[in-house]
Amino acid sequence: MLDELRQFLDYRMTVAEWIGAALLAVAPYLLIGVVYTVLDTGHLAHTDGVQRVLAFVGGVAFWPVLLIAKLC
Structure with missing residues (x-):
């Protein structure tokens, strides 16, 4: 067993x-x-241009936090 590990x-x-x-x-x-x-x-909703891109990337990166915040 130890040899296999x-x-x-x-x-x-x-x-x-x-x-x-x-x-x-x-x-x-x-x-x-x-x-x-x-x-x-x-x-x-209230973002334009670069802010919208950064908000989208942040949404993809932090979707668990956004989901929990929405549920609470």
Whole structure:
């Protein structure tokens, strides 16, 4: 059992594998964030230009906080 764990922890990954794993881990979060921000545009209502872009990116990045704040 210990040898199997040691073999698992000794596995080496290339940079491309790390990038791929990171993309697979982040993709669902970003997808949910985009969907939430597109469906709930309340925080985008009074913004223009660069502010709107930053508000959209902030909505995608902080959608869990916005969701909890809306529920409370």
